[in-house]
Amino acid sequence: MTFEARELTPDRSVRDLFGAELRRHRERAEMSLRRLSEVVNYSKSQLARIEAAESLPYDDLPTKLDVCFGTGELFARLHTLAKKEPFPGKYRRVISEIESRAAVIEEYACATVPGLLQTRELAEESFRFGNPYAPDAEVEDLVQARMDRQALLERPKPPRCWFILDEAVLRRPVGKRKVMYQQLAYLIKTGMKPHVTVQVLPFAAGGHAEAGGSLMLYTLPHQPLTAYEEGSHSGTIIENQNDVATRRQNYDLLRAMALSPRDSEAMIRVAMEDWTPCEPPLT
Template sequence: MTFEARELSPDRSVRDLFGAELRRYRERAGMSLRRLADVVNYSKSQLARIEAAESLPYDDLPAKLDACFGTGELFARLHALAKREPFPDKYCRVIGEIESKATTIKEYASATIPGLLQTRALAEESLRLGNPYASDAEIETLVQARIDRQALLDKPKPPRCWFILDEAVLRRPVGEAGVMRRQMSALVEAGARAHLTIQVLPFAAGGHAEAGGSLMLYTLPHQPLRAYEEGSHSGTIIEDQNDVTIRRENYDLLRAMALSPRDSAAMIRVAMEDWTPCEPPLT
C-alpha cells in the first residue's frame, strides 16, 4: 500500500513546524523515509509519526537530523521549543482551531474546575500538581497560557458556554482553603454572566457514562459538532458523527440530572463558606 503523506500546518504548533521542516529537508535531499531511517537509526514508522506531528522525537534525534542535513542547530532548537509548548499534542488543535472559533461550548468537568473558569491561583496549583518537575518559569508559562484562553469569554460576541461541574470539583481541595474560596466566588460571578450557565451535578445523581473524565462539545459555524474527551494525561478529538451523537446525548442527560442554575449557585455559595479558612484558636 502506498504511503500518503499527511498535509501539515506548520503554523499550528512548534511540533507541526518540526514535522514540516523534517519533511522539507528530507525531500530536498531526495531521501525516502526508509533511507532516512537507516541514516539516523530510527524506524520508518517513528519518523512518519514525527513528520505528521503525532509525536515528538527522543532527545537524540534532533542532533542527528542537523548533522544529516547540515542545518546547524535548527532541529535542536525546534525540539527544545516544542517540549516547552504550553498546549502539546491534540490539545493544541482544540485550543487553536476549535475552541477559539466555537460559537457554543459545552463542558462537563468531573475532576477539576474547567480551565476557562479557573482563577490564576487555582491554575497555578493545578499545573504544579500535574507538572511536578517543571521550573517556576515553565509553570508561569503554562498558567499564562491557561489564563489567556479566557479572553474568548470577553470577546464582543463571546461563545455561549454551558458548564456542568461535578460536585467533587467543589469539595476536593486544590491548594489552601483561601484558593478554593476565591475560586468558588469566581464561579458565582461567572454564572451571573448572560452567556455563561453553570450547573452542578450533585453526588446524589449517582453514576453516569462520563464519570471519571471531562467532555467538551464545540459548535463551529457551518461545521458539524465536535467532541473532545480528556483524561488526566491524554485527550481525544471525536469527529465521527455517530460517536459525537453519543457524547451529545450523554451531555444532555447530565444536564437533566444536574441542579438548576439557581440551585447550583446556592450550592457553590455553600461550598465557598465551607472553604473559609479557619481562625487559629485563641490562647
C-alpha cells in the same frame, strides 16, 4: 486565500501520517486540492484540514481516496488506526483553535474546575500538582496561557458557554482553603454572565456514561459538532458523527440530571462555607 501546507510529523501520529500520505499521493498525481475535491465530492477546505492533520475524515473518504490513487486499502487502514489514537499533546493547539472559533462551548468536568473558569491561583496549584518538579518559569508560562484562553469569555461576541461541574469539583481541595474559597466565589461571579451557565451535578444523581472523565462539545459555524474527551493523562478528539451524537445525548442527559443554575449557585455557596479561610489564632 492561498493554502499554506503545514509541516507534518508522520513518525509521531497516525493522523499526521494520514495527512502526509494524502499530500504525497495528491502531489504525485499532480492534482490540486480543488481537483481532488471534485473527484471525491468533499469541499476543498475539508480536504485542506484533513491534509494538515487538523481534522479526521468521515468514514467514506478513505475508500474514495484509495480508489482515486489506486492505493489498495492504505487510507482505509490508516483511518482505522487514526480513529483509535488518543489525541496527542501537540494537538492541543488544534483544540485551542477549535475553542477560539466556537459559537457554543459545552463542558462537563468531573474532577477539577474547567480551565476557562479557573482563577490564577487554582491554575497554578493544578499545574504544580501535575508536575511538582517543573521550574517556576515553566509553571508561570502555563498559568498565563490558561489565563489568556479566558479572554474569549470577554469578547464583544463571546461564545455561549455551558458548564456542568460534578459535585466533586466543589469538595476536593486543590491548594489552600483560601484558593478554594476564591475559586468558588469566582464560579458564582462568572456564572452570572449572560452567556455563561454553570450547573452542578450532585453526588445524589448517581452514575452516568461520562463518569471518570471530562467531556467538551464545540459548535462551530457551518461545521459538524466536535467532541473532546479528556482523562488525567490523555485526550481524544471525536469527529465521527455517530460517536459525537452519543456524546451529545450523554451531555443532554447530564444537563437534565444536574441542579438548576439557581440551585447550583446555592450548592456552591454552601461548599464555600467549608472553605472559609481560617482566622489566625490570637496572640
